[in-house]
Amino acid sequence: MKKFIETLKNIYKIEDLRSRLGITLFLLLIYRLGSYVSLPGVDPAQLSQLESQTSEGLLGLLDMFSGGAFSKASIFALGIMPYISASIVIQLLGIAVPYFQRLQKEGESGRRKINQLTRYLTVIILIFQAPAYLVNLHVQLPESAFAITGTLFTVSSTLILTAGSMFVMWLGERITDKGVGNGISMIIMIGIIARLPHSIVAEFASRIEQQGGGMVMFLLEFVVLFFVFMGSILLVQGTRKIPVQYAKRIVGNKQYGGVRQYIPLKVNAAGVMPIIFAQAIMFIPISLAGFAKSDSLSGFAAAFSNHTGFWYNLTQFLLVILFTYFYTAITVNPMQMAEDMKKNGGFIPGVKPGKKTVEFLDTIMSRITLPGSIFLGIVTILPAFAMLAGINQQFAYFFGGTSLLILVGVVLDTLQQIESHLLMRHYDGLMKSGRIKGRSGTGGAMY
Numbered sequence: 001m002k003k004f005i006e007t008l009k010n011i012y013k014i015e016d017l018r019s020r021l022g023i024t025l026f027l028l029l030i031y032r033l034g035s036y037v038s039l040p041g042v043d044p045a046q047l048s049q050l051e052s053q054t055s056e057g058l059l060g061l062l063d064m065f066s067g068g069a070f071s072k073a074s075i076f077a078l079g080i081m082p083y084i085s086a087s088i089v090i091q092l093l094g095i096a097v098p099y100f101q102r103l104q105k106e107g108e109s110g111r112r113k114i115n116q117l118t119r120y121l122t123v124i125i126l127i128f129q130a131p132a133y134l135v136n137l138h139v140q141l142p143e144s145a146f147a148i149t150g151t152l153f154t155v156s157s158t159l160i161l162t163a164g165s166m167f168v169m170w171l172g173e174r175i176t177d178k179g180v181g182n183g184i185s186m187i188i189m190i191g192i193i194a195r196l197p198h199s200i201v202a203e204f205a206s207r208i209e210q211q212g213g214g215m216v217m218f219l220l221e222f223v224v225l226f227f228v229f230m231g232s233i234l235l236v237q238g239t240r241k242i243p244v245q246y247a248k249r250i251v252g253n254k255q256y257g258g259v260r261q262y263i264p265l266k267v268n269a270a271g272v273m274p275i276i277f278a279q280a281i282m283f284i285p286i287s288l289a290g291f292a293k294s295d296s297l298s299g300f301a302a303a304f305s306n307h308t309g310f311w312y313n314l315t316q317f318l319l320v321i322l323f324t325y326f327y328t329a330i331t332v333n334p335m336q337m338a339e340d341m342k343k344n345g346g347f348i349p350g351v352k353p354g355k356k357t358v359e360f361l362d363t364i365m366s367r368i369t370l371p372g373s374i375f376l377g378i379v380t381i382l383p384a385f386a387m388l389a390g391i392n393q394q395f396a397y398f399f400g401g402t403s404l405l406i407l408v409g410v411v412l413d414t415l416q417q418i419e420s421h422l423l424m425r426h427y428d429g430l431m432k433s434g435r436i437k438g439r440s441g442t443g444g445a446m447y
Contacts (some may be wrong), residue, residue, distance in 0.1 A: 010422055016092060017180075017421040024179030027171050028190050034076045034164070035069035035194075039157050041148030042073045044135070050140045064397060067191030068119055068198075075138060075164040078129055082185050083169045086121040088276070095330050122169065123162060130161040157389055181414040189410040192403045199395040221288070221391060228382060232408040235375050238267035242369050246346045260347075265365060267372035269332050272405045274373070275380050276324035279402070282316050308384045317377040324373035325366075334361035379404065 012018055036045040051201075063070040066079035094100040094114075103110040133382040134157055146153065168187060175183030203221070207214035241262035306312055338357040347353050351360045381398030387393055397403050 007422070011418065012257070014421055014425055017418065020178065020180045021418075023176050024181065024186070027175050027179065027183075028186065029173055031168060031187055032194065034167075035067050035074045035191075036072060037075050038073050039075060039077075041146055041153050041162060042141075042155070043145045043147065044072065046141055047071065047073055048146035064195050064394075064403060065188055065191050067194040075160050076168055077133060078126060078165045079191065080165070080168050080172060080184055082125040082129055082165055083118070083122045083172075083184065084188075084276075085125055086118050088273070089121060090118050091330075093129060093349065111275075119166075119169070123166070126162040126165055127158070130158040134158065141282065142413065166344050180417050181410065185406065185410045185413070188406055192407060195394065196219065196398065198311035199392065199398065203392040203395040217390075221386075221395075225399060228379070228404065229408065231375070232379060232404055235268050235372065235379070236405070236408050236412060238372065239264040240267070240364065241265075242364065244341060244346045245349050246344065263337065265332075265361075265368060266377060267368050268324070269365075269369070269372075270324045270376075272402055272409065273327050274320045274376060275402045275405065277323045277327075278316050278319035278380065281319060282312065298326070308387050313381040313384050317381050320377040320380050321373040324376055325369060328365065328369050332365055334358045334365065337361055376405075 011021070038047075052074065062079075062081065065081055066074075066077060069076040069079060090100065094104050100114070103114050106113075131154060134154055143149075169184070172183030172187050174179065175186055179181075179186075204218060206220040210217075241245070243260055245264055267321050303354050335358050338354065338361060340351055341347060341357065348357055348360060351357050379400040383396045386396035386399040390397070398407075
């Protein structure tokens, strides 16, 4: 406790860090306040049916990521997810389209161009998503809930929803530039955390109503959640270090001996993206069925609309493993790593430079990705096991899946950046020993 108080004092002494934390909290507060501002013309007192619809399934996940703004018919209802979707599309285009491949190699100017194209694509996605959201509002809410109807409501609300999501994106960019941590990830995390108290209260109420061991089960759930949380930290931080020997260098008339360094290869280089891809595909069958209730479906559609079913979770588990290998392959390039080592006079002891080094790195990545992908798949389907164990569906989402990994990754990245500020000014870090490692080891962004 004493060290914690001392750390807070050190943070306050650093003016730049104090300013960055203040800006981050202020911008996050604006985002949370905006999530409670309903669309003009919608009666917020009649949103009970919409809240019931978003209590489970795909819409429940979207509502969680938006911090409840989706179920409140807020101006921020679509949240940051359209920007995430656009970012994923641009990343995939960078694999297949030569134009985007050239932009990725152009450094800062290419990055600015890619960001601009991502924003344009986000607007296009919003133009399609906003009217779809408004149609869902009309289906779920009674006519008395709308003070404005017709084309005026559709056009004005589409513009407001589009502007709201772009404003949320702008808040995220400002947090990244002026605050602490990755702004986009921080906004998603705050949305998830905002739903946590409500989920805990709902789970507590359901356990209180039980007779015989309800509170014991409630405490046991938190113990299990703690171990899952710690396992996720190990998944995010886990690395295997590959030794690289750099040749002797001659500077002037002096000869310096070779230096041995290490290449840290991450166990989970793909981050949370495989889960996002897998969940997007798993929602296709129920989407094609018109978001019908599972009890009215049969056969294939019924199996893949049951979130606790065997075939649904087995397929999702296998998809996560597949996408983990796919995303690792496009983000980690053994050939580029081998070329960089060769240019800097480095080699892996016992491995010939060139093709052999590429094959060695590729083999190592395949081996360490397998356990990482399996654990990632297990984390993905853990909420299903939690629901089968009788845990409230909203609280079950925190036992795994995208929400847990986002929470772990963002918290570690933010703490790593704060620790970097402290150590740079010769203060003690946040930990007594060692260093906090974020997802990329340098506090990098998730997306």
